[in-house]
Amino acid sequence: MDERALRHWIARVKDGTLSRRAFVRIMVGAGATAPLAAQLLVAAGIPRRVSAQAKPAFTPSRRGGGGDLKVLWWQGPTILNPHLSIGVKDGDGSRIFYEPLVSFDPEGNYVPVLAAEVPTLQNGGIARDGQSVTWKVKRNVQWHDGKPLTADDFVFTWEYAADSATTAVTVGNYKDIARIEKLDPYTFKVVYKAPNPAWFQTFGGTACVIPKHVFEPFKGEKAREAPANLKPVGTGPYRIVDFKPGDIIRAELNTNYHEANWPYFDRLELKGGGDAVSAARAVIQTGEYDFAWNIQVEDDVLRRMEQGGKGRTDIAPAAGIEHLLCNFSDPWTEVDGERGHAKSAHPFLTDPAVRQALSLLVDRAAIQEQLYGRQGQATANYLNAPGRFRSTNTRWEFSVDKANAVLDQAGWRRGADGIRAKDGKHLKMVYQTSINPVRQKTQAIVKQAATKAGIDMELKSVVASVFFGSDPGNPDTSSKFWADLQMYAFNMTGGPEPQHFMDPFVSWEIATKANSWSGRNNTRWRNDDYDHAWKSAESEMDPVKRAALFIRMNDLLTQHNVIVPITWRSNISAISGKLRNTDICGWDSSFWNIAHWHREA
Amino acid sequence: MGAYVVRRLVTAIPVLLGISLVLFTVLALAPGDPFGELATNPNVPPEVRANLRKQFGLDDPVAVRYVRWFSSMVRGDWGFSFVSRVNVDTLIRQRLATTIFVLGSAQILALIIAIPVGILSARRPYSLFDQIATTLAFIGFSLPTFFTGLLFILFFSIYLDWLPFIYRADIQASGLQWLWENLKQGVMPITVLGLFQGAQLTRFVRASVLDVIQLDYIRTARSKGLAERKTLVKHVVRNALIPVVTLLAIQVPQIFTGAVVTEQIFRVPGIGSLLISSILSNDTPVIMGITFVFAGLVVIFGLLADLLYGWLDPRISFR
Numbered sequence: 064m065d066e067r068a069l070r071h072w073i074a075r076v077k078d079g080t081l082s083r084r085a086f087v088r089i090m091v092g093a094g095a096t097a098p099l100a101a102q103l104l105v106a107a108g109i110p111r112r113v114s115a116q117a118k119p120a121f122t123p124s125r126r127g128g129g130g131d132l133k134v135l136w137w138q139g140p141t142i143l144n145p146h147l148s149i150g151v152k153d154g155d156g157s158r159i160f161y162e163p164l165v166s167f168d169p170e171g172n173y174v175p176v177l178a179a180e181v182p183t184l185q186n187g188g189i190a191r192d193g194q195s196v197t198w199k200v201k202r203n204v205q206w207h208d209g210k211p212l213t214a215d216d217f218v219f220t221w222e223y224a225a226d227s228a229t230t231a232v233t234v235g236n237y238k239d240i241a242r243i244e245k246l247d248p249y250t251f252k253v254v255y256k257a258p259n260p261a262w263f264q265t266f267g268g269t270a271c272v273i274p275k276h277v278f279e280p281f282k283g284e285k286a287r288e289a290p291a292n293l294k295p296v297g298t299g300p301y302r303i304v305d306f307k308p309g310d311i312i313r314a315e316l317n318t319n320y321h322e323a324n325w326p327y328f329d330r331l332e333l334k335g336g337g338d339a340v341s342a343a344r345a346v347i348q349t350g351e352y353d354f355a356w357n358i359q360v361e362d363d364v365l366r367r368m369e370q371g372g373k374g375r376t377d378i379a380p381a382a383g384i385e386h387l388l389c390n391f392s393d394p395w396t397e398v399d400g401e402r403g404h405a406k407s408a409h410p411f412l413t414d415p416a417v418r419q420a421l422s423l424l425v426d427r428a429a430i431q432e433q434l435y436g437r438q439g440q441a442t443a444n445y446l447n448a449p450g451r452f453r454s455t456n457t458r459w460e461f462s463v464d465k466a467n468a469v470l471d472q473a474g475w476r477r478g479a480d481g482i483r484a485k486d487g488k489h490l491k492m493v494y495q496t497s498i499n500p501v502r503q504k505t506q507a508i509v510k511q512a513a514t515k516a517g518i519d520m521e522l523k524s525v526v527a528s529v530f531f532g533s534d535p536g537n538p539d540t541s542s543k544f545w546a547d548l549q550m551y552a553f554n555m556t557g558g559p560e561p562q563h564f565m566d567p568f569v570s571w572e573i574a575t576k577a578n579s580w581s582g583r584n585n586t587r588w589r590n591d592d593y594d595h596a597w598k599s600a601e602s603e604m605d606p607v608k609r610a611a612l613f614i615r616m617n618d619l620l621t622q623h624n625v626i627v628p629i630t631w632r633s634n635i636s637a638i639s640g641k642l643r644n645t646d647i648c649g650w651d652s653s654f655w656n657i658a659h660w661h662r663e664a
Numbered sequence: 665m666g667a668y669v670v671r672r673l674v675t676a677i678p679v680l681l682g683i684s685l686v687l688f689t690v691l692a693l694a695p696g697d698p699f700g701e702l703a704t705n706p707n708v709p710p711e712v713r714a715n716l717r718k719q720f721g722l723d724d725p726v727a728v729r730y731v732r733w734f735s736s737m738v739r740g741d742w743g744f745s746f747v748s749r750v751n752v753d754t755l756i757r758q759r760l761a762t763t764i765f766v767l768g769s770a771q772i773l774a775l776i777i778a779i780p781v782g783i784l785s786a787r788r789p790y791s792l793f794d795q796i797a798t799t800l801a802f803i804g805f806s807l808p809t810f811f812t813g814l815l816f817i818l819f820f821s822i823y824l825d826w827l828p829f830i831y832r833a834d835i836q837a838s839g840l841q842w843l844w845e846n847l848k849q850g851v852m853p854i855t856v857l858g859l860f861q862g863a864q865l866t867r868f869v870r871a872s873v874l875d876v877i878q879l880d881y882i883r884t885a886r887s888k889g890l891a892e893r894k895t896l897v898k899h900v901v902r903n904a905l906i907p908v909v910t911l912l913a914i915q916v917p918q919i920f921t922g923a924v925v926t927e928q929i930f931r932v933p934g935i936g937s938l939l940i941s942s943i944l945s946n947d948t949p950v951i952m953g954i955t956f957v958f959a960g961l962v963v964i965f966g967l968l969a970d971l972l973y974g975w976l977d978p979r980i981s982f983r
Contacts, residue, residue, distance in 0.1 A: 135830070139941075141748035149699060149747060230715040235707045264707075284719070287749040307758050308748035309941055310933040311833065334830060336941070337931040341817070345830055348822050352830065528944055529695045537695035556707055563707050581710030 066611050069103070073607075076104060103451065103607065121643065121661055122324070127316050129327040129662055135342040135355040139309040139335015144292045145271040146224050146231040151556070151652075152335070154269045155356065158654040159314055159331060160207070160297035161271035164198060164217075165263055166655040169380055169648035171449035171559035173263055174655075177201050177212065177272065177298065177321075179249075182262075193258035193604035198266070200249045204321040206274050207296045207303075214251040217266060218243050219275035221253075228283035233270045235563065240265065258602045260609055261560045268558045268651045271297070300326035300658040310335055320658065327661035340364065346637035347374035353662070354645065355637040356653050361501065362436025365635075374639045378437050381649020382448040382555035382564065383632040385439070387425065387509075387548055389418055389625060392587040394545040401576040402545055405587045410488045412547060416473030417490065418624035421548075423466040424512040425627050427459055433508075434501050439630035446617040447631040448649065449559045451606070454614040457621045459628075466516045475517070483517040492547035495523040495539070497530040502550065505629065520548075535579040542574045544585040552632060559650045562601060565616050568625065569597050588625045665974070668982035669967070676963045683959045684952070688733065691948050692726040698746040698945050720746050733952065743949035745942070752953035755938060760920070762833045763934035766853055766927075767919040773858030774865050775912075782869025783901060786877055797866065804863025813856045813929040820852060827852055831932040853930040857923055861915075868911060873904040906976045913969035917961035921954065 072089060075081035083104065090103075140156030141149070148154045164178040173181045179199040182188020188197050204212040223229055225237040239259055244252045253265055266272060277296045281289035293306050298321065301314035312333040316326060334352070342355035343365060350373030358365065358376065365376050389412045390403065398404035411417050427441035443459035446452050475483035475490060483490045494509070496502045503524060510520040523546060525539040530551070538545055555564045566572055570589035574582035593616055600612040620626055634649050644659045699716050702708045717723050721732065736743060742752040785794040821829040828849050835845045876882065877900050885895045922936025931937075935954060942950035974980040 141745070149702060227711075227715065230712055230719060232702060232708045232712055234712060235709050238709075287719075292749060305834070307833075307933065308745070308750050308755065309938065310758070313834070332832075334832065334931065336933065336937055337830075337928060341829070341929070341931075344817075344822065349825065349829070351828055528946065532695065532697050532699075532946075539695065578710070579714065581714055583710065 066607055069607050073103065121663075123327055123661065124324065126318070126320070126324050126326070127329050130329055132328040132331045132354075132660065132662075133352045134331070134333050135337075135345060135352045136333055136335050137337050137339050137342045137355070137357070140312060140333070141308040142292055143295045143303070143306060143312070144273070144289070145269055146220075146229070146233045146273065147287060147292065148232060148269075151357070155652050155654050156312055156333065157271065157295065157297075158269070158299070158652040159301050159312065159333070159657060160295040160299040160303060161273065162298050163268055163271045164200075164266040165268075167268055167558050167648060167651040168655075169646055171650065173267070175201075177204060177266075189262065193260065193262075193602075195252055195254040196262045196265075197246070197250065197252045200251070201321060202249055204298050205319045206277075206298055207317060207319075208274075208277075209319070210274070210276055212272070212274075212298055213248045214245045215248075216272050216275050217251055218245055219279065220266070220270075220272045223273065223278060223282055223286070224270070226283055229286040231286070236264045236270045258604050260600075260602070260604050260606070261558070261562055264558045264560055268655070269556065273297075301331050304330075322658060325658050327659075331657075343368060343376075343637045346639055347372045347376070350374060350639060353639040353642050354653075358635045358637050359499075359501070360635075361434065362438055365637075366436075374637055376437070377636045377638045377645065377647055379634040379636065379647035379649055380448060381632065381634045382446075382559075382561075383552050383634070383649065384442070384445055384447060384554075384628055385505075385550065385552040385630040385632055386445060387421070387550045387627040387629060388544070388586050389421070389627075390544050390547050390549075390586060391625075392544075394547070403543065403587065405573050405575055405589075409547070411485075411490060414473060415624065416469050417475070420466040420469045420516060420518075421513075422624050422627045423460055423462050423469065424516055424518070425509055425629055426461045426512055427629055428461060430505055430508055431630055434504055435630050435632070437633075438635050439632045442628050442631040443621060444617055444631075445620050445626055445628050446561055446564065446613055448555070451610045452561055452613045452617075454617045454621075456614070456618050461512075463512055463515045466512075470516060477517045481514075481517055482519045489519070490517065491519045491521070493521045493523055494548040494550070495525060495530075495541075495546040496550040497527040498524045499527065505550065540580065542580040542582070542585050544574070544587075549585075550629070555650055561613050562597075565597060565600075565613065568593055568616075568620060570594050586625055588623075590619060590623070593619050665971075665982050669971070672967050672970075676967070679963060680956075680959055684734065684737075684956055685730065687955055688730045688948075688952060689726060691946075691951055692729060694946065697722060698947050722746075733949070737956070742953050745950045746947050747942075747945055752949050755950060756935060756953060756957065759922075759933055759935050759938055762831075762932060763922045763936070764919060766850060766932055766934060767857065767922060769850065769854045770857035770861060770923075771912075771915070771919060773854060774862035777858070777862035778865035778869050779905075779908075782866045783873050783896070783904075785866070785870045786873035786904075787896070789874060794870075798870075801863040801866045804859050805867075807860075808925070809856050809860050809923065810925045810929055812859065813853070813926055816852045816856060817929070829930060831930050833933045853926050853932055857926055865908070865911075869904070869908055872907050873900060876900050876904040906973060909976065910969040910973045913965050913972055914962075916965050917958055920961055921958045 072086055076083060076086045136152055138152040140152045142153050143157050145154055145157040145161050148157055162176045165173040165181060166176050168174050175181050177200060179201045182196050182198060200214055206212060221237050221240060221243050224231040224233050239255050241254045241256045246252055274296050277291045278289060295303055300317050300320045302317045304313040304315050306312050314331040316329050320326060339358050339360050343358045343360055345351045346355045347368045369375060391409055391413060392403045392405055393407040393409050394403040396407060398407045431439055431441045443457040444454050470483055475485045478484050494506060496506060506522045510522060513520050529537060529539055530541050532540055541549055541551060555561060567583040568588060569584060572582045572584040573587050574580040574585050596612050596616050600609055603609045603612060634647055636647050636653060638645055641663045643661055643663055644656055646656050647653050697717060699713050702713050721729060744751050745755060781797050785797045788794060817829045820827045831849050835842055837845055882895060882899055885899055922934035924936040924940050927934045927937040939954050974982055
């Protein structure tokens with residue numbers, strides 16, 4: 064299905080010669096999903112018949128009365144400011160108290176929270192040239208200390224996060240803004256430096272608005288000293304009672320919450336620490352807690368817990384992709400005093416036949432069945448979600464025989480020790496990843512197949528905090544990539560938006576000694592087509608053209624076997640049998656819908 | 665004795681200095697930093713990490729960082745956590761009460777078990793009681809705490825559903841209800857730790873009492889016609905417990921630093937779990953704060969143990 068065909072069908076829906084239902088059926092037949100088909104129609108300006116807001120099936124008659132909500136985060140939040148949060152845990156902790164303009168639901172739709180309505184081309188919210196977006200702020204919203212929410216707070220949040228002295232982690236969402244114009248106390252216009260298709264990220268998802276009157280004295284370098292970092296003042300459904308970093312957050316119902324009759328619970332308690340298995344046990348088996356986040360536990364363990372238990376495993380769509388990366392530079396030779404120099408060429412991974420053989424040697428089916436179970440899907444794509452960006456042009460295959468044939472044909476002959484060699488170069492690889500039982504097992508599976516094809520793999524595992532760390536002095540970081548192969552998962556955060564997800568393969572992000580290996584491209588691969596597609600997608604406002612560009616980028620990666628996608632991972636949470644409306648999704652916090660969580664009697 | 669104490673305190677200072685120097689250097693040279701998680705987040709530009717490192721002075725040379733830490737420590741400023749920007753002493757104070765409760769109770773439980781069992785074992789060595797007690801003691805300290813902890817959780821929480829296994833430091837109740845709730849959740853971690861320490865202590869008490877009970881003056885007391893109970897309490901136990909008391913005095917600092925493994929399993933928010941989470945996130949100021957407290961306590965309680973020994977045993981003199 065190419066762009067022209069898509070446009071043809073959309074045009075037919077627009078002038079009424081094709082029903083929505085038929086269009087959705089055609090899309091599903093072509094490999095897309097129903098929600099994304101609906102999204103395409105919305106983008107083309109065909110109005111939805113159903114409101115975009117997540118309408119909870121249960122409408123309470125009064126605020127509160129639900130008692131205690133107890134949740135377990137096995138990494139306890141340490142700071143409660145969404146712009147200074149270091150990991151997902153801090154973002155989640157902050158989301159109890161702060162809110163964005165829009166949230167993202169599991170299908171990737173935009174749900175208005177603090178926005179009076181979602182800006183679109185039709186209602187004039189998004190300018191024709193895509194370079195500015197006008198937001199209308201919901202009226203009568205109060206901060207937890209009683210002061211009203213106005214457009215000033217949004218202007219301030221931009222200044223706070225965009226200031227490099229603040230070192231906010233959300234700075235990426237704000238640096239493309241040229242200015243924000245306040246049109247009236249409840250309306251403001253964001254003007255971008257260039258047409259920005261990712262306009263919803265500015266105040267969406269984890270990038271929440273913070274109060275000007277609380278944080279004004281703490282802009283810039285003093286940002287981390289603000290007492291409000293530990294005692295948040297937000298607009299959210301719960302107010303802070305007590306916070307002990309790394310241990311516990313206690314919150315109580317916000318009686319002035321801007322949605323009538325919500326939230327349902329009177330008190331919220333978030334307990335941190337421990338490990339994922341006991342967290343799953345506490346929710347699924349004993350029912351002591353109502354919700355546990357990110358249960359990275361083997362599927363058969365979870366299944367055993369679910370039998371006769373009080374809770375269940377919730378599998379939410381996400382974009383996380385566990386993949387193998389090939390090093391295009393030579394990590395074993397020093398060029399200009401630098402190992403893995405971008406100018407050096409890997410002795411054998413630059414041979415496309417070797418990379419193709421590797422992609423044939425990863426037994427994705429076994430990995431998915433044995434290790435991930437319900438939590439992942441074998442895939443041939445790097446970019447899998449949201450649905451409109453998933454390529455249908457790729458296939459994965461596991462065949463040791465075919466890999467052998469490919470290598471034989473390319474001239475890699477087996478030596479006396481069974482290891483293939485050509486021109487004095489032996490297929491001996493160092494394959495590194497972080498310490499994680501599932502990853503180690505994956506390594507073992509891949510090594511087994513590789514040995515049958517005459518490739519010798521040395522398995523290496525590094526402590527996660529070091530592997531993902533940024534210490535320029537340490538040789539084992541993933542950005543230095545001083546090995547031949549490495550494996551980890553990359554995820555899409557900050558909304559259903561793949562622009563930065565596709566960052567790690569552009570040529571200007573190559574990690575070098577000069578930038579202290581802070582670049583995201585650790586394979587050191589460069590390709591002009593890819594660079595060009597990425598740059599075009601950055602300012603392409605037409606969603607159909609944009610989707611096509613991302614599909615093209617994904618296909619370039621898989622065609623050239625730069626990476627070998629292994630498993631498309633979902634977010635796993637443990638939920639009490641009686642808890643409703645959690646709707647966990649992969650591109651927003653687990654708490655995106657916390658205001659509407661309720662317990663069935 | 666006064667001169668002895670002063671001398672010991674004066675020599676403690678270079679000891680503490682040396683400890684802090686070695687520890688700081690090791691931590692500074694260790695790989696990883698508190699902001700590693702930002703690496704896997706595609707929306708965070710890499711400059712943010714670099715700026716954070718610069719802001720917290722992580723890129724300065726080790727010597728400069730040490731001097732900075734030491735000079736603020738001397739002034740009473742223990743610094744703040746890189747991760748949460750909370751003062752280190754606030755963090756420690758938040759967790760002190762829980763730690764002392766759990767570990768103090770475990771220590772008391774260990775004593776309650778060890779002393780009577782040890783004495784009775786030593787009174788009739790190799791009898792049935794002694795055999796059973798010895799076997800149980802060996803099993804007790806061979807089984808690691810994470811194993812017994814998990815066993816308890818599986819049995820009491822999941823199978824029988826009697827006890828909660830997630831420890832909550834602040835229970836919203838009052839009076840008897842509060843006490844009952846705390847007891848229910850505390851009994852498992854306290855028992856796990858208490859049994860483990862009790863097993864070790866039993867063997868020690870038994871050996872110590874056995875040493876004394878064979879001495880001549882005990883035989884004299886018995887042949888004098890002194891009741892068995894009186895010989896036991898007044899003569900045997902008082903002399904046998906001297907080494908035990910000093911051992912306990914040295915173990916007291918352990919109460920303040922928590923038991924890392926048990927705290928992880930039961931999610932007890934103690935100083936041990938703070939230590940382990942700071943180590944894993946390379947949060948240097950917190951690690952330095954906790955270990956420095958520990959080092960200080962060890963030195964002080966070591967001195968106290970020696971003084972106590974000298975006071976209890978008149979044969980010892982201080983020179």
